[in-house]
Amino acid sequence: MDICVVLPEECISRIISFTSPRDACRSSVVSPTFKSAVESDAVWEKFLPSDYQQIISSSSSTTTTLVSLSKKDLYFHLCDNPLLIDNGTLSFSLNKASGKKCYMVGARRLSIVWGEAPQYWTWTDQRSLPESRFAEVAELNFVWWLDVIGRLETKTLSSKINYAAYLVFKFANSRHGFESRPMELSVHLEGSESEARNKRVVLDPPRNSLPRPYQRRGNGWMEIEMGEFFNEHGDDGIVVCSLFDFHGGDVKCGLIVEGIELRPKI
Known part of the structure; x- marks a missing residue:
């Protein structure tokens, strides 16, 4: 019938x-x-x-x-x-297949050590990088050690969903310090640092290296998965996503950070 x-x-x-x-x-x-x-x-x-x-x-x-x-x-x-x-510091979208929430924490909303010191970081506006969804992105002039952290309340995300966090970035024509030394990537709920599983990734390996550690997004940017977490109830607290290298010794320059995106890992 x-x-x-x-x-x-x-x-x-x-x-x-x-x-x-x-x-x-x-x-x-x-x-x-x-x-x-x-x-x-x-x-x-x-x-x-x-x-x-x-x-x-x-x-x-x-x-x-x-x-x-x-x-x-x-x-x-x-x-x-x-x-x-949120004054243009956060972007919201939906995952097309599921309707679950996706957010990107823009560079201005990230905690970047020495980020306000112009000798270390430059804030580049959208006129120079029109492909960015945000008004400003952060470009690294030089540092010996790196510390970039994004935070987002889990209550803003969809519950009962496994999320992955992605660093969204590109390199300037002149860059250094990312081709050999691994950077540390971490995702964890605030207060549970001991449970975090850090990833060590070379962001800019030689061109003939396979597999590549990142994916191209199709809009001029690249992304690399930082880690994942399960948003059980939606009110678990604050998810912390970090990129860091505390070993020092090598000068790093030429990294351009658009933000950190959290989206369902389907």
């Missing part, structure tokens, strides 16, 4: 809303009735985070256009167009 005959479209929409965005899109090809049901705001309202209106209202960019979108169009807009919030 054809379910489209037995159930009204509103019921089909209700059922689809308990699946996932990916399943909903697949369902739209079943029949014209299913396609119409999938387009319903009732379906995509369930896929959007419960606090999406609050997040949008905190955006530093105009939100008038977003309010007028259908819930489906809003969902995909937030997947493809990260929204700047």
